[in-house]
Amino acid sequence: xxxxxxxxxxxxxxxxxxxxxFAIFARETDMEVxxxxxxxxxxxxxxxxxxxxxxxxxxxxxxxxxxxxxxxxDAVEFAMLAIKRFEASAGLGIYxxxxxxxxxxxxxxxxxxxxxxxxxxxxxxxxxxxxGFSHFRRTWCNKIILDYLGSHPLIAxxxxxxxxxxxxxxxxxxxxxxxxxxxxKCPTLWGGGNKFVRAVL
Numbered sequence: 001x002x003x004x005x006x007x008x009x010x011x012x013x014x015x016x017x018x019x020x021x022f023a024i025f026a027r028e029t030d031m032e033v034x035x036x037x038x039x040x041x042x043x044x045x046x047x048x049x050x051x052x053x054x055x056x057x058x059x060x061x062x063x064x065x066x067x068x069x070x071x072x073x074d075a076v077e078f079a080m081l082a083i084k085r086f087e088a089s090a091g092l093g094i095y096x097x098x099x100x101x102x103x104x105x106x107x108x109x110x111x112x113x114x115x116x117x118x119x120x121x122x123x124x125x126x127x128x129x130x131x132g133f134s135h136f137r138r139t140w141c142n143k144i145i146l147d148y149l150g151s152h153p154l155i156a157x158x159x160x161x162x163x164x165x166x167x168x169x170x171x172x173x174x175x176x177x178x179x180x181x182x183x184x185k186c187p188t189l190w191g192g193g194n195k196f197v198r199a200v201l
Contacts, residue, residue, distance in 0.1 A: 048096065056129075057080045073153070093114075102116070116134075117134070
């Protein structure tokens with residue numbers, strides 16, 4: 001069973017602002033963020049997922065092969081579940097393609113539920129361009145629900161001899177989501193308290 005916790009938006013934003021350094025939005029759909037690779041700062045981008053992006057879970061699966069480490073297999077399974085959730089819901093509900101999209105849908109109907117699927121991408125991680133993801137939604141009562149949040153299996157549990165140790169994936173994704181809260185004046189964030197989300201953060 002998945003537990004849920006309620007987080008006040010102001011507390012989340014204050015926490016993330018203290019531990020992260022982020023750049024401005026490069027476009028209306030992208031935000032440049034700072035992660036750490038082997039302890040040194042590297043740039044990455046958070047963006048709303050496009051149709052061509054959803055093959056990332058297969059790439060993640062290929063990167064671990066037959067490895068049965070539970071943290072790595074959980075990372076792949078979580079990504080697949082998030083994509084299935086998106087595929088099942090996209091034909092029935094509304095998904096935003098940008099922050100402007102979010103605002104336009106809500107302005108048109110203040111009670112509408114709007115979903116978002118975002119990915120974190122970079123050009124320096126050898127096993128995949130997409131290294132993190134999140135599925136979230138804004139409810140009719142103006143709350144944000146975090147359904148899924150995860151990182152690449154070899155980031156969630158690096159190999160012993162890894163040359164690419166990455167940190168900050170979960171925090172970067174959460175920071176992007178807090179910008180949605182801030183923009184839409186959502187007072188709270190509901191998040192999944194399952195073991196994998198806690199591990200990513």
